[in-house]
Amino acid sequence: MDFATSQTAFADALLHADRPVPGGIINARGKPDAARFAVYRNNVFVGLTKALAQRFPVTERLVGREFFVAMARAYAQDHKPSSPLIMEYGDDFPDFITGFGPARSLAYLPDVARLEAAWTDAYHAADSAPLDLAALKAVAPEMLSNLRLVPHPSAHLIQSRFPVGSIWSAHQEEMVSPVSDWGGQAVLVVRPEISVKVHVLPPQDAVFAASLFNAATLGEAAEAAFTAARGFDFGTALVGLAGLGAFSTLQHCKGNSK
Numbered sequence: 001m002d003f004a005t006s007q008t009a010f011a012d013a014l015l016h017a018d019r020p021v022p023g024g025i026i027n028a029r030g031k032p033d034a035a036r037f038a039v040y041r042n043n044v045f046v047g048l049t050k051a052l053a054q055r056f057p058v059t060e061r062l063v064g065r066e067f068f069v070a071m072a073r074a075y076a077q078d079h080k081p082s083s084p085l086i087m088e089y090g091d092d093f094p095d096f097i098t099g100f101g102p103a104r105s106l107a108y109l110p111d112v113a114r115l116e117a118a119w120t121d122a123y124h125a126a127d128s129a130p131l132d133l134a135a136l137k138a139v140a141p142e143m144l145s146n147l148r149l150v151p152h153p154s155a156h157l158i159q160s161r162f163p164v165g166s167i168w169s170a171h172q173e174e175m176v177s178p179v180s181d182w183g184g185q186a187v188l189v190v191r192p193e194i195s196v197k198v199h200v201l202p203p204q205d206a207v208f209a210a211s212l213f214n215a216a217t218l219g220e221a222a223e224a225a226f227t228a229a230r231g232f233d234f235g236t237a238l239v240g241l242a243g244l245g246a247f248s249t250l251q252h253c254k255g256n257s258k
Helices: 003-015 034-055 057-063 065-077 093-098 109-124 133-137 141-146 164-170 203-213 218-228 234-243
Strands: 147-151 156-160 185-190 197-200 247-252
Touching (some): 034 065, 034 109, 057 065, 057 109, 057 164, 093 109, 109 164, 109 185, 133 234, 141 147, 141 218, 147 203, 147 218, 156 164, 156 203, 164 185, 164 197, 203 218, 203 234, 218 234
Antiparallel strands (some): 156 185
16 A cells, blocks of 8 residues: 555544554554554544634534534544644535534524634735725726726625624624524625624625625626615715725726626
C-alpha cells in the first residue's frame, strides 16, 4: 500500500468505528491495538465537535448540547476537514442539517446555521473599505441604471422563510426572549469595519438586495423590486444598503445589460 492510500485508510478508520484498526497501530504483543486507536478516534471526534460548537453556538443552544453532539458526530463521520484552518470546518454543516432526519421538525435550524456560518466567514474575510456614499452621489442620475455594485468581501445575504435574524439576535442574550413575528427575513451579515454586524433588512428591500448580490445592475434590481413589493423605495433602499457597508466598489456597465 502506497503512502497516499495508507493515509486515506487511516483517516477513514478514524471517522468510522466499523473500520479495522490501521496497520502499524499495535500493542506490545504485536497485535492491532484497538483500544489505543479508539482513544485517538474519540479525541478526533471531540476536536471536530468542539470546532462546530464554537462556530454554531446558537444552533447548539437551540437543540441542546446532547442533540448537537450527536448531530456533529454524524456530520464528522463523512465530512473530513478540507482545510488546515479549523475555523473553516463546517461550511456545509447547514446543508447537512437540512437532511438530518432527527432535526427535520426544526425547519428553521439550517438557515440559523447558515447565518452563523456567514458570521464566521465575515469575521475572517479580507479587510476592505466599504463603498463611500459620496461615490454614489457623484454618479449622474442617467447612469445609475447601468451601475453594478460589488458586494463587500465580508458581505453575505441570508434569505429565509423564517425570522432567522431575530432568532439569532434573541440568543445573543443569556435570557432568550421569544420571537413574536415568525415571518421570513432577509439578513445582511457584514464586517465593514472591526465588528461583524447582523442586519435584518426591511421586507420590501429583500428582492432588491438579492438582485444586487446576484450581480444585477441597479436598473435590473430596481425593476425586480418594484414588481415584488409595492412599498419599495429605490433611494431609501440603495442608501440604506450602502450605509450598512454591503458594497465595496462600483462598476459602470456600458449600455443596457439586458
